Amino acid sequence: MLAAAVALVIAGVDQSIPEAAAKFLPIIDGEAAKDLLRLVAGGMLTVTTVTLSVTMLVLNLAANQASPRAVPELMADPITQNALSTFLATFVFAVAALGMFGFEAVSGAGVTLMFGTSMLLGIWAIRYLLQWMHHVAASTKLNRIIVKIYDQAGDRLDTYFAMARTDEGAASPSDTEEEDGALVRARTTGYVQLVNVDSMAQSAESLDLRVKLDAAEGDFVYSATPLMTVWGETRHDEDAQAQLARSVAIGGERTPEDDPRLGIEILSEIACRALSPSMNDPQSAIVCINYLAALLTRAGQVPASAYPVAVVKGGRVTRRVIAFDQFLIRAFRPVVREGAGQVEVVKRVLYALAEMVPVISEDHLKTVAEEADRAAELARDRLTLEDDRNAVEEAAKAVKAALHERD
Numbered sequence: 001m002l003a004a005a006v007a008l009v010i011a012g013v014d015q016s017i018p019e020a021a022a023k024f025l026p027i028i029d030g031e032a033a034k035d036l037l038r039l040v041a042g043g044m045l046t047v048t049t050v051t052l053s054v055t056m057l058v059l060n061l062a063a064n065q066a067s068p069r070a071v072p073e074l075m076a077d078p079i080t081q082n083a084l085s086t087f088l089a090t091f092v093f094a095v096a097a098l099g100m101f102g103f104e105a106v107s108g109a110g111v112t113l114m115f116g117t118s119m120l121l122g123i124w125a126i127r128y129l130l131q132w133m134h135h136v137a138a139s140t141k142l143n144r145i146i147v148k149i150y151d152q153a154g155d156r157l158d159t160y161f162a163m164a165r166t167d168e169g170a171a172s173p174s175d176t177e178e179e180d181g182a183l184v185r186a187r188t189t190g191y192v193q194l195v196n197v198d199s200m201a202q203s204a205e206s207l208d209l210r211v212k213l214d215a216a217e218g219d220f221v222y223s224a225t226p227l228m229t230v231w232g233e234t235r236h237d238e239d240a241q242a243q244l245a246r247s248v249a250i251g252g253e254r255t256p257e258d259d260p261r262l263g264i265e266i267l268s269e270i271a272c273r274a275l276s277p278s279m280n281d282p283q284s285a286i287v288c289i290n291y292l293a294a295l296l297t298r299a300g301q302v303p304a305s306a307y308p309v310a311v312v313k314g315g316r317v318t319r320r321v322i323a324f325d326q327f328l329i330r331a332f333r334p335v336v337r338e339g340a341g342q343v344e345v346v347k348r349v350l351y352a353l354a355e356m357v358p359v360i361s362e363d364h365l366k367t368v369a370e371e372a373d374r375a376a377e378l379a380r381d382r383l384t385l386e387d388d389r390n391a392v393e394e395a396a397k398a399v400k401a402a403l404h405e406r407d
Contacts, residue, residue, distance in 0.1 A: 033115040034101050040122050041094035047129060048087040055080055058140055066145045067269045069254070069262075077139065083132040090121040142284055146270065150291040152256060153263020157298055160260040160322070163308040181212070182235035184228045186221035187242075190250040193217065194258050200247035201313035207240045208232055209316075213248075216320035218259040221250060260322055261330055267292050268334050275338040275345065285339060286348045292331045293352035299327045300360030300368075325367040336375045343388040346379040350395035357402035365406055372399040 062070055097114050138144055192215050204211050209232035215221050227248060234240045256262045271288035274281040304324070311318045332349055339345030353372045357365065376396040383389050 030101065030111050033111050033118070034098060036115060036118050036122075037094045037098050037101075040118050041091055041098065043122075044087050044091035044094065044125060047125070048084065048091065051080075051084055051087060051129075051132065054136060055084075058136055061140055062145055065142055067266050067273065069266050069269065070145055070149055077135075079132060079135045083128040086125050086128045090125045093121055094118060142270075143287060146267065146287055146291055149263055149266050149270075150295065153260075153267065153295055154298065156256055156260045156263055157295065159258075160308065161302055161306065164306050181229040181231045182241070183226050184230055184241045184245060185223060186215075186225045186227045186250065187223070187245060188250045189222040190220070190252050191254045192219050192221060192248060193251045193255045194249040195319065196247045196249070197312060197317055197319060200244055201316045203243050203247060204313075204316045207234055207243065209235060209240065209244070210318075211244060211316065212318040213320050215248070216322065218254055218261050261327065264292065264295055264327055264331050267295075268331050271335045272338045275335070275342065282339065282342050282345055285335065285345055289332075289335060289345070289348045289352055292335075293356065296324075296328055296331055296352075297356050297359060299324055300356055300364045303361040304363035324364045328364075328367055328371055332371060332375065336378055340375075340378040340382040343379070343383060343385075343391050346375055346383075346392050347395045349375050350392070350399055354395070354398040354402045357399065357406060362406060365403060369399070369403055372396060 097118065100114070195213060195217060200211060203209075209230050211231075212229045214226040214228055219225075221227060227245060230241065230244065254262050267288045271285040271292075273279060274284035274288070302324075307323060308319075308321045310321050332353075336346065336349055339349075350372055353368050353375075357368060360368070373396075376392055379392045380389055383392065
């Protein structure tokens with residue numbers, strides 16, 4: 001729209017340009033300007049079509065190579081969005097300018113301005129085309145995809161832990177939970193995308209109810225899934241239950257904005273796909289393990305007391321919170337399950353756990369010890385060579401030694 005408006009403005013002001021200023025503008029033949037506009041319009045249409053086709057190819061490649069759940073993150077790529085918007089804007093300007101010529105609304109200095117503007121937009125589009133070509137070649141690399149998911153997962157973790165600093169009205173669990181509460185099941189099918197705790201607390205206070213959420217962001221719910229439990233005199237009232245349920249947004253796919261587990265699960269899924277017989281790429285799995293270890297270290301450095309609390313808003317709402325053990329289980333258990341028969345994968349998981357131990361909070365050491373024992377035991381059952389089993393034992397001893405130093 002802005003590009004079309006620029007063409008209309010040029011057509012409207014060409015007669016308003018002072019004659020003294022117009023003398024400094026070069027005289028451009030109208031046919032030459034129209035030829036350039038036709039060239040720009042045709043070129044931009046072709047470039048836009050090719051860009052969209054290649055983008056779809058890259059997204060398909062990412063879905064096959066990494067994970068289908070990584071595609072939404074790649075679709076938010078600003079370079080591709082800027083390139084497409086530039087190509088489309090240049091095309092719209094060229095078409096609008098040709099329309100002005102067709103209505104004979106451009107003459108004199110306006111022809112020169114149209115010619116100059118189309119030249120500038122064409123050069124700018126070529127600049128974005130070159131940048132996008134370099135970017136799309138780099139973005140197909142699996143390591144780049146992994147890093148992008150890691151960065152976004154780290155941002156989500158920071159947002160999640162920031163909740164603990166903004167929680168207001170935290171309280172101890174209410175005695176009303178011992179009473180018979182009304183179970184509210186999901187009314188739609190999909191993933192929990194957002195729980196608006198503030199809105200739910202306001203509704204609960206106005207209805208004089210207390211609510212305990214049975215689902216968190218990222219959970220899949222349907223008509224048989226408990227969504228929340230409600231206590232209070234009007235707990236069985238359907239209108240009251242519906243009002244509370246409106247504070248929970250449910251959609252067809254998981255969104256990362258309020259789901260701190262999603263990025264970790266995607267990295268774990270990429271590692272599992274790399275370990276599948278069709279790909280057989282343990283080194284890519286190890287790259288994922290490294291970034292998962294970095295995320296888990298960030299989560300582990302936060303003491304349990306600094307995690308978001310469950311009971312908030314003066315006890316009106318009890319939500320489900322994600323603890324460190326859930327992050328650790330979702331990160332490494334699938335990888336160990338798929339890679340227990342490959343010594344380098346299990347060793348990297350165990351050494352990653354050993355590296356975490358000195359820097360994470362002591363609240364999480366027991367969880368790390370349990371996961372290390374589980375990984376080592378599973379590897380012993382899968383590995384057939386004695387040397388491989390010995391290597392896993394050495395890695396398991398490294399975890400125990402690190403834990404012993406923290407005692």
